[in-house]
Amino acid sequence: MDNNRIYLAPMVGRTDEHYRFFIRILSKNISLYTEMITCDAFLFTERKNYCVKPHENNLTIQLAGSEPKKYGECAKIIQDQGYHEININIGCPSNKVVKGKFGACLMKSPNMVADFIYEIKENCSLPISIKTRLGLDYDENIDLLLSLINKTKEAGCNKYFIHARNAILNGISPKKNRRIPVLRYSDALRVKNLYPELEIILNGGIEDAQTIKKTIKQFNGIMIGRKIYDDPMFLIDIEKDIYDKNNNITRKEIAETYSLYAIQESKKGISNYFLLRHLCHLYYNTVSSKKWKKFIHNIIQNNIEINKITEFEELFYEEKIKTYS
Ligand SMILES: Cc1cc2nc3c(=O)[nH]c(=O)nc-3n(C[C@H](O)[C@H](O)[C@H](O)COP(=O)(O)O)c2cc1C
Structure with missing residues (x-):
């Protein structure tokens, strides 16, 4: 059993x-x-x-x-x-x-x-x-x-x-x-x-x-x-x-690994919608949640290259610096 x-x-x-x-x-x-x-x-x-x-x-x-x-x-x-x-x-x-x-x-x-x-x-x-x-x-x-x-x-x-x-x-x-x-x-x-x-x-x-x-x-x-x-x-x-006490994978690492997969799949003709729709909740309950969803929707709607999803944290970080400086 x-x-x-x-x-x-x-x-x-x-x-x-x-x-x-x-x-x-x-x-x-x-x-x-x-x-x-x-x-x-x-x-x-x-x-x-x-x-x-x-x-x-x-x-x-x-x-x-x-x-x-x-x-x-x-x-x-x-x-x-x-x-x-x-x-x-x-x-x-x-x-x-x-x-x-x-x-x-x-x-x-x-x-x-x-x-x-x-x-x-x-x-x-x-x-x-x-x-x-x-x-x-x-x-x-x-x-x-x-x-x-x-x-x-x-x-x-x-x-x-x-x-x-x-x-x-x-x-x-x-x-x-x-x-x-x-x-x-x-x-x-x-x-x-x-x-x-x-x-x-x-x-x-x-x-x-x-x-x-x-x-x-x-x-x-x-x-x-x-x-x-x-x-x-x-x-x-x-x-x-x-199962595994040492699983400390971060959101950024998850997005990076997934993007490598999604890039390959998009070359086979799968649309950004099907590849990215399940990623929308990755930043659930964090300060970045709304921005991440907007970011993903933008990639889907405007058919932007998927490798951009790895840039999210850098973009968000830069934006925060701009806001606070
Ligand atoms: C969007 C959605 C689709 C579902 N599709 C199926 C399905 O294909 N087969 C099934 O047995 N149950 C399906 N369910 C029911 C779930 O498998 C599960 O029994 C139900 O959501 C209760 O579990 P949860 O409270 O952990 O979500 C679906 C649930 C949701 C939210």
Whole structure:
């Protein structure tokens, strides 16, 4: 059992390959996730040709869909692409996803989810995990989750990421669905205690060192999304606490390393927007925060050469001297 792990939460529009490169500069240890990919998008677009890069070691691909056979077809391809694990999304509450009959609404169809697992196992030997919620709508009974775990455990899944709140399927947006239903870590802990033999990872609203220290011991690991996105240097604090006391990388060093990567990627035709959008929060909660965002937006909007991002601290420093002299 892989204990004390920290996982970066899958986030559509965020955990793309460029963000993963950025995150790997900050932490060599955090486990990485792709964005959610539907089986159809995987099978019928160039997405199926992506092979995991060496620096992305420990990358899980997250699939979503409602047709067991398609999971098997994806798994056959994924087997040789270098992924660490396949995760199934049984937690997304968006209207579009509900219409497609996948994501959180499948908590009501545990037999079907078990079929996804059987199909994947038939076609691929990678470990499988499920990311799900405590329940649906306003019902705080966790029977639906327990029944999902029981059926899928039988099929061979032994790892579950629990976003510790319900998914509300009718009416509220995915954004509100990550804030409005209350967090219930105690119910997630009940699940862990009921299944000591399973890997249970806690997700949802984790944003301070104290909560991490407490929950990481109670569960087999924790998964964090928004806090790391909004405040990337928080990952350095986590890294120091959990993995590597000597990780003292600075913002400037991060920007320098990332810019070398981005220069190469931009030569392949990737736009400044896709390469730089995830960097906007690097100076979060510092005096330079607003200036850095403006600086990055300017490079994106005016298509300025990316190697200029290494000049930021010098420019800002000069400007401060001008202001104060
Ligand atoms: C912009 C955004 C996109 C997300 N996309 C996904 C996704 O693709 N798959 C998924 O399982 N969860 C997705 N989520 C939910 C997160 O993985 C996570 O469960 C949620 O944000 C709660 O964790 P946090 O409080 O640490 O952010 C997304 C969240 C955000 C903010």
